[in-house]
Structure formats: C-alpha cells, structure tokens
Amino acid sequence: MTGDPTRSPVVRAALAALVVAASVTVWTLARAVRVPPVPDTPAQTLASLETVARRMPRPPADIQQAVENDLFSPDRSAPDTPYRMPGEARADEAPKPDPTKPVVLGTAVATDGRSFATVQLGADHPMLVHVGDKIGEWAVRAITRGKLTLVTSDGTRAEITVPKPGP
Secondary structure: OOOOHHHOHHHHHHHHHHHHHHHHHHHHHHHHHOOOOOOOOOOOOOOOHHHHHOOOOOOOOOHHHHHHOOOOOOOOOOOOOOOOOOOOOOOOOOOOOOOOOOEEEEEEOOOOOOOEEEEEOOOOOOEEEOOOOEEOOEEEEEEEOOEEEEEEOOOOEEEEEOOOOOO
C-alpha cells in the first residue's frame, strides 16, 4: 500500500459517510435554531375603568301601574300554577322510580387503588367495573371489601353488598 490512501475503496466510503454525516448535522442544527415567524394577532381591547364603573341604565319604574294593580285588591286571584324554585318538582309529576340496581357478584380490593367489582345488571352478562365506571344510570363511587357504593346523576346513593352464598 504505497501511494495515496484516498484511492482505497474503504477510505473513500468512510470519507463519503463523514461528508453525509456532517451535512445532516449542519442541516439539523440549522432547523433547530431557526424560529418560525410569529403570526400577526389583532390588538386586544382592554376594558377601561369608565366602562367597568358605568352601569346599564335601568328602565324607569312605572309607579302609576303599580298603584293601579293593588296587591291587596279583593278581586285578585292566585295564578293557575304555583311558583316553583328552579329544579323543584311539580306536584302533578309522579316521582321517578329508582333505576334498577345491579347485583354485586364479588369485589377485589387492592392497596394501590386498582380495586374492581364483578356486577350484573338485570339479565346482562356480568362485567368488571372500577371506580368511576358507569353501570346503567349508576356511577361507581367506591369499592370496598364486599361492598359497592353507587350514585346516580341526581344524587341518589346506594350501597350494595355481596350476597352471602346459601347453604
């Protein structure tokens, strides 16, 4: 091997790999340093103290109409339907029956919070549930040894225990 070492095919391949690696490194560094342009955003309008302190004007009170509609007038009558608070049930509404409660077939309690229970809702197949899962209209709130705590969306709470096996 006398002469120029760059004539060897192995050395040429190594030099070509070095050039490619250097090119990729420079290209990657340039892309990492380059910052994309920030898009123009519209200027925000901030509320001033004047707009915060200023209130909406109230409509003027109609005193004359209030005097004409005497609250204690004998010909005054109650409304057809009584006033109800928001969320209050009407008197003519029948109470909703409680949703079907699932049967708890068994529970498994783990110390790391991965407890689960085997339940069956009606004639459905048994299924495994964890805290936070839904079973019909019920949501699982807690799983303890032999007991499952369920809650509905309207706040009804039920604690179901595992039935003991018969003789």
